[in-house]
Amino acid sequence: MANLNPHLEKLSSxxxxxxxxxxxxxxxxxxxxxxxxxxxxxxxTRPLAPHLLSALCTASQEMGDRKTFRGYGPxxxxxxxxxxxxxxxxxxxxxxxxxxxxxxxxxxDLANIQELFAxxxxxxxxxxxxxxxxxxxxxxxxxxxxxEEKGGYDGIVTVPCLEENGFLPYPPSIPxxxxxxxSPNNPTGVAFTRQxxxxxxxxxxxxxxxxxxxxxxxxxxxxxxxxRSIYEMEGAREVAIxxxxxxxxxxxxxxxxxYSIIPKNLRATLAGKEISVHSxxxxxxxxxxxxxxxxxxxxxxxxYSPEGQVEVKETIQTYQERARFLYNGLKSMGxxxxxxxxxxxxxxxxxxxxxxxxxxxxxxxxxxIICIPGRGxxxxxxxxxxxxxxxxxxxxxxxxxxxKQMA
Ligand SMILES: Cc1ncc(COP(=O)(O)O)c(C=O)c1O
Numbered sequence: 142m143a144n145l146n147p148h149l150e151k152l153s154s155x156x157x158x159x160x161x162x163x164x165x166x167x168x169x170x171x172x173x174x175x176x177x178x179x180x181x182x183x184x185x186t187r188p189l190a191p192h193l194l195s196a197l198c199t200a201s202q203e204m205g206d207r208k209t210f211r212g213y214g215p216x217x218x219x220x221x222x223x224x225x226x227x228x229x230x231x232x233x234x235x236x237x238x239x240x241x242x243x244x245x246x247x248x249x250d251l252a253n254i255q256e257l258f259a260x261x262x263x264x265x266x267x268x269x270x271x272x273x274x275x276x277x278x279x280x281x282x283x284x285x286x287x288x289e290e291k292g293g294y295d296g297i298v299t300v301p302c303l304e305e306n307g308f309l310p311y312p313p314s315i316p317x318x319x320x321x322x323x324s325p326n327n328p329t330g331v332a333f334t335r336q337x338x339x340x341x342x343x344x345x346x347x348x349x350x351x352x353x354x355x356x357x358x359x360x361x362x363x364x365x366x367x368x369r370s371i372y373e374m375e376g377a378r379e380v381a382i383x384x385x386x387x388x389x390x391x392x393x394x395x396x397x398x399x400y401s402i403i404p405k406n407l408r409a410t411l412a413g414k415e416i417s418v419h420s421x422x423x424x425x426x427x428x429x430x431x432x433x434x435x436x437x438x439x440x441x442x443x444x445y446s447p448e449g450q451v452e453v454k455e456t457i458q459t460y461q462e463r464a465r466f467l468y469n470g471l472k473s474m475g476x477x478x479x480x481x482x483x484x485x486x487x488x489x490x491x492x493x494x495x496x497x498x499x500x501x502x503x504x505x506x507x508x509x510i511i512c513i514p515g516r517g518x519x520x521x522x523x524x525x526x527x528x529x530x531x532x533x534x535x536x537x538x539x540x541x542x543x544x545k546q547m548a
Contacts, residue, residue: 151279151294153287154272157517161501168505177505178540180467180528181513183327183486185392187459189440190452193391196443200436214432217423218243218400222438226400229445230385236372240404240419242426243441245433247357247386247399251321252277253429254353254382254401257421258319258409265298265317267310269328269518269525271355274321292520301521302329308479308488309337312344320345323355324371325362328518328527329488330464330480332367338374345380351409351418352381357399360390360457361464362483378404382418389460389485391444391453398433398441460485463537464530470541471528474548487528488515492548497526508543 161181168175189197203209217223223241231238244250251273255264264283266274275297278284284294293299298317302308308329310322322341325332333341345352354371362369371377383402387393403419410416433441443449468481477490489512491500497514504510504526513529515522530537 146280146282148280148282148284151284151286152276154276154517161511161513161517164502164505165511168509175509177509177511178532178536178543179511180532180537180540181511182531183529184394184531185389185460186531186533187392187456189392189396190444190449190456192446192448192452193440193443196449197396197436197440200439204436211435214435214438216426216430216432217241218433219435219438222442223400225442225445229450231370231372234369234373236370238372238378238402238404240402242401242403242422243433243438244399244401244430245397247355247384247388247401248273250384250399250401251353251355253425254384254422255281255283255319257418257425258351262318263298263316265300265313265315265320265350267300267302267321267323267326268293268520269302269326269515269522270321271323271327272518274323274353274355275519292523299519299521302326302331303521304477304479304490307331309333311337312340316348317350319351319353321353321355323357324367325358325480325484325486327358327484328480328486328513328515328522328525330482330484330486331488332362332364332483334364334366335368335374336366338368338371342371342374342376342380346376350380351407352377354381354383356383357386358389358484359385360453361461361485363461364483367483372402372404379406382407387441387444390457391441391449392456393437393441396437396440398437460530463532463534466534467528467530467537467541470537471544474541474545481530485530487530489526489528491524491526494524497523500526503547504544507547508540510540510543 284296300310302310308331371381386399405419407418408415464481467487471478479488481487497516501514512526515525
């Protein structure tokens with residue numbers, strides 16, 4: 142009989158999210174009439190913008206015509222989309238970058254990129270953080286087993302995001318080979334300031350460390366002192382890979398499209414020789430990745446047209462307003478809240494020192510609201526919960542009312 146990868150057994154987040162489903166299911170069984178409001182889920186709720194939908198339909202029609210259909214596409218993405226991204230997201234802002242790979246989701250690239258690096262690489266991960274960063278390294282065997290006592294895995298350098306630092310992480314004293322940074326961060330909703338990002342780039346330059354910079358929520362940044370791209374910072378091209386997604390900016394969670402920038406002068410060593418990470422990733426993608434469907438890429442490119450820009454910005458603005466509404470509502474009730482300004486997530490301190498699971502249970506049982514206990518994003522997430530602002534405005538308003546009534 143075949144032996145399975147033993148590292149899969151170590152995954153703790155799987156049980157965590159199953160636990161949320163079980164507790165929610167138990168409440169539904171106990172009280173079938175309860176109207177549950179889900180403020181936990183990080184999925185978009187508004188449909189595809191009309192101009193993008195039209196591009197998707199037109200490109201799909203082309204696939205049915207002998208003269209216009211497309212077979213296998215380039216694994217790096219079609220030129221029309223790559224050019225649109227480079228101009229729309231970088232060149233227009235004065236950032237000269239042209240090393241782009243179109244992909245089918247930031248999650249896939251964030252999960253797959255670690256394959257390029259040696260099994261004994263020292264990995265730094267923020268806490269709390271998007272669970273994919275740690276879980277994919279657990280699956281690759283870079284950690285020991287989950288320790289309930291320590292509340293984490295040995296073998297990973299934990300970079301704390303603490304309330305006293307406004308949830309911004311600072312470089313560790315230990316040199317790492319790879320560091321995952323996310324701005325704005327899921328779950329805290331806090332974006333890097335130029336000042337703190339500078340420390341990270343200097344750290345990476347000093348220690349030959351590569352930064353994996355997850356900008357999945359970049360479109361939500363409004364604060365002047367928060368860079369939209371890590372390449373706005375000098376020296377970043379030597380140390381950083383930037384990964385972005387159309388999921389939360391243009392409503393692609395169901396369509397799947399994203400991109401990664403791997404600068405050609407980003408290098409790592411293989412058998413004592415310096416190798417371009419860009420060329421290694423290209424080789425990996427040619428081997429394992431079939432590219433993103435043509436209609437989806439056409440749809441993504443439509444986001445950069447003048448009409449697409451107007452529509453997409455309007456949607457993002459709507460979610461931003463909801464996030465602020467939630468943030469202000471919780472703040473006015475006396476909660477300590479973070480995020481919400483540069484991200485669609487509000488990170489809320491639990492009242493009266495409750496653990497994040499205790500407050501989850503209270504919200505579920507007394508207010509019929511589902512949130513995500515901060516503990517699910519790491520040990521340092523304890524004592525916080527994450528609310529998502531993608532829910533519709535009535536649900537958010539009613540949720541605030543229900544929370545007020547609990548107090
Ligand atoms: C921080 C972060 N990065 C990446 C992703 C995944 O993006 P995609 O839908 O492109 O796979 C998510 C999704 O929730 C996320 O929160």
